[in-house]
Amino acid sequence: MIKFDLVCENGHIFEASFDDSASFEKQRKKNQIECPFCNSTKISKSVMAPNVANKSTSSSKINRKKNKLFSNYNKQLNKIKSEIEKNFTYVGKKFPEEARKIHYGETKDKPIYGEATDKESQELVEEGIQLIKLPFNQKEKKKN
Numbered sequence: 001m002i003k004f005d006l007v008c009e010n011g012h013i014f015e016a017s018f019d020d021s022a023s024f025e026k027q028r029k030k031n032q033i034e035c036p037f038c039n040s041t042k043i044s045k046s047v048m049a050p051n052v053a054n055k056s057t058s059s060s061k062i063n064r065k066k067n068k069l070f071s072n073y074n075k076q077l078n079k080i081k082s083e084i085e086k087n088f089t090y091v092g093k094k095f096p097e098e099a100r101k102i103h104y105g106e107t108k109d110k111p112i113y114g115e116a117t118d119k120e121s122q123e124l125v126e127e128g129i130q131l132i133k134l135p136f137n138q139k140e141k142k143k144n
Contacts, residue, residue, distance in 0.1 A: 005046035008035035013046050036133060039118075039125065081136055088113045096120040103129045 001017050004024060008014075012035050018024040024045070027033050031041035088111040091098045095114030101107040113134060116124070124131055 006033065006035075006043050007046040008038060008040040009042035010035070010038050010040055012037040012040075036135070038132075039122065077135060081134075084113055084134070087111060090114060096124060099124055099129050099131065100127070103127070 002020060002024075003015055003017050006014055006016055014036055016024075016033065018027070024033075028043055033043045034041055035043065091112050091114040093115050095112065095116045098107070098112055098114065102109050102112070116131075121131060121133070
């Protein structure tokens with residue numbers, strides 16, 4: 001397995017694993033790789049620094065750096081999650097319906113979050129409704 005940092009046409013950077021570089025290219029050409037933030041399938045490899053070990057680079061140093069980065073990521077993610085839960089209304093599986101009502105002016109504009117299938121999300125985007133996939137597990141979401 002090989003990991004690549006990938007970037008979509010909108011500048012979102014994310015990580016994905018592939019069997020090899022040829023596997024990445026095959027999936028990219030068939031538009032099978034999708035940005036988890038905006039669903040774009042126009043993906044390319046991001047510039048990556050190679051992980052070249054030298055005398056001063058030990059695996060424990062690398063692991064400490066990875067743990068620190070992961071810890072910082074989790075702290076930021078928890079902060080965002082907390083802000084969303086505090087300031088947005090959780091609408092659960094009614095998200096597509098509620099997003100359409102807001103978009104078409106049938107209900108008051110308010111910040112919402114909830115659940116939608118990939119198909120429902122794609123349909124909303126095709127209707128011109130902007131949305132962002134949140135990196136939270138469903139069981140972590142609380143109803144307000």
